[in-house]
Amino acid sequence: MHFLSERRPDPGLVERAFTLADIPGFLWMPASAKTWAPLPLVLLAHPGGLGPMYPRLLARARATADLGFSAVTIELPSNGDRPRIPAIEQARAAVRETVTAGGLPGDDVIDSFILPLVDLAVPEWQAVLDALLELPEFGGPVGYSGGVIAIGTRLANVESRVVAAGLFAGSYIPRSIVEEARHVTIPLHVLLQWDDEGNDRQRALELFDAFGSAEKTLQANLGGHTGVPSFAGEDAARFFFRHLKYSEA
Amino acid sequence: MHFLSERRPDPGLVERAFTLADIPGFLWMPASAKTWAPLPLVLLAHPGGLGPMYPRLLARARATADLGFSAVTIELPSNGDRPRIPAIEQARAAVRETVTAGGLPGDDVIDSFILPLVDLAVPEWQAVLDALLELPEFGGPVGYSGGVIAIGTRLANVESRVVAAGLFAGSYIPRSIVEEARHVTIPLHVLLQWDDEGNDRQRALELFDAFGSAEKTLQANLGGHTGVPSFAGEDAARFFFRHLKYSEA
Structure with missing residues (x-):
């Protein structure tokens, strides 16, 4: 992990820009944090595009720092300033074509778009954990927060350092991810926008049922x-506070 | 409204037992309440049976008093110490028979059980409001909290003094109540127990969609x-606090 810059977006928050291999990211810590007191960490996930997403990520980082926790985000594969992956871009174009024509993408199109993202993004989040948890500032526990819900589901399944997940049912959900959800056992808080234009409410309810x-x-x-x-x-912040705050022991 | 007794279940809470016509009920106020400062009021609804429900109602009254609000509950028609209504009891027996046989009651049975309860209970809640809101201690605004969700839905629809409702999707929902829900416009917080044994999750989701x-x-x-x-x-308490606390004006 290579730190590029440090600034204070406001007096209570320290922000460091970094790259991990070629992946850009941001790390946020409460300005009051002591280096001898390792912090819980929240992985701030998002649908891709650090530039346009930055204001919302910063607001979520502030809310996380208000809990006394640190937060980190990275760019998704084939998004933002990262190199494009042809298979993902072809699938993205197929999704857009269907949506533009007023339809909902079928399972095959969703699989070809989302599953490669999941396969690539999950090891990258794990690499972030490897890099951060060896620093003295970060002791865990670790939470995952946000979309892409398929990535959060896989990560909750395979990464034992993630102990709680606040998921946003705001992206496409491959059928195989519903099956993976049956093996997830950590506490979950799932947000669903009831009238989300592009998504399948029934699939989101099915995923919630499967966890x-x-x-x-x-x-x-x-x-x-x-x-x-x-x-x-x-409410989501209170969920993380319940599950990531240090026990008194 | 005839007050029968007053006691303090704990130092922070005043409880008054009352009858309104022949309906028994309890009224709770924060012990710190001043008579010159009229309080918001939460109608604590329940599935019937003040005796067995009392411990849970008292806990909810404490949580309501912690918000600085008063709370009131009454017995449901044909429940507890109130006279039995033959049509309701016949329908209740039919529901029990179906459930005991491992089935889910059909729409006709649900209608014959729930709709007479709704027709009787809603004017009784309105009579409670008539009686309490003329006392100096109670100024509103008024919230409805709990089951029976069909009663809360009708009351939210017809009683303009109720400005927010926290509903519990834990009882049978007649089809006509789903239609009435389309006319409800007040803020709602609906609790659903995902694995509620006796209830129809799909009907509850349909009702939520209809509001x-x-x-x-x-x-x-x-x-x-x-x-x-x-x-x-x-979380439900925070919902009521957002909607019933006095504005600064």
Whole structure:
């Protein structure tokens, strides 16, 4: 992990830009953090495009720092400034074509778009954990927050350092990911926008039903993809606080 | 409204037992309440049986008082110590027979059980509001909290003094109530127990979809009918606090 710059977007927050191999990312810590007190860490996931996503990621990093936690994000494969992967771009174009024509993409198109992203992104999040958890500032526990929900589902399944996930049911869900969800056992908080234009509500409900976790909450709110109400963010923050705060032991 | 007794279940809470006509009920206020400062009021609804429900109602009254609000509950028609209504009892027996045989009651049975309860209970809640809101201690705004969800839906539709409802999707939902829900416009917070044994998850989701409200949240948690997790109660409390606290004006 190579740190490029450090700044304070506001007095309470330290932001470091970094690259890990060729992956750009941002790391945020509460300005009050002491280096001798390792922090819980939240992986701030997003649908790709660090540039346009930056304002929303910064707001989520602020909310995470308010809990006393650090936060990290990286660019998705084949997004933002990263090199394009032809198979993913072809599948993305097929999705767009269907949506532009007013349709919902079929399972094959969704699989060819989402599954390669999952296969590439999950080891990258794990590499971020490898790099950060050897630094003295970060002790875990680790949470995953946001979309792409298929990536969060796979990561929750294969990465034991992730102990809680707040997922956003706002992207396409391959059928095989519903099967993988049955093996997920960590606590989950799933946000669903009830009127999300481009997504399949029934598949999202099916995914929620499939998760094997003993604690799982679905919070559905009226509104479209970007209309998540502010109180929903606060409820998600409380979920992470319950599961990532240090025990008294 | 005839007050029968007053006691303090704990130092922070005043409880008054009352009857309104022949309907028994309880009224709770924060012990710190001043008579010159009228309080918001939460109608604590329940599935019937004040005796067995009392411990849970008291816990909900405490949580409501912690918000600075008063709370009131009454017995449902044909429940607890109230006289039995033959048509309701026949329908209840038919529901039990179906459930005991391992089935789900059909729409006709549900209608004959729930709709008479709704028709009787809604004017009784309105009579409680008439009686309380003329007292100096209670100024509104008023919220409805809990099951029976069909009663809450009708009341939200016809009673303009109720400005927010936290509903529990834990009882049978007649089809006509789904239609009435389209005319409900107040903010809603709907709790759904994902694995509620006796209820129809799909009908509950259909009801949530039908509500006409511009702000509506569905919170579904893993677990059976009585397994609502404590954090879900806290989220519901925050919903009421947002909508019933006095504005600064």
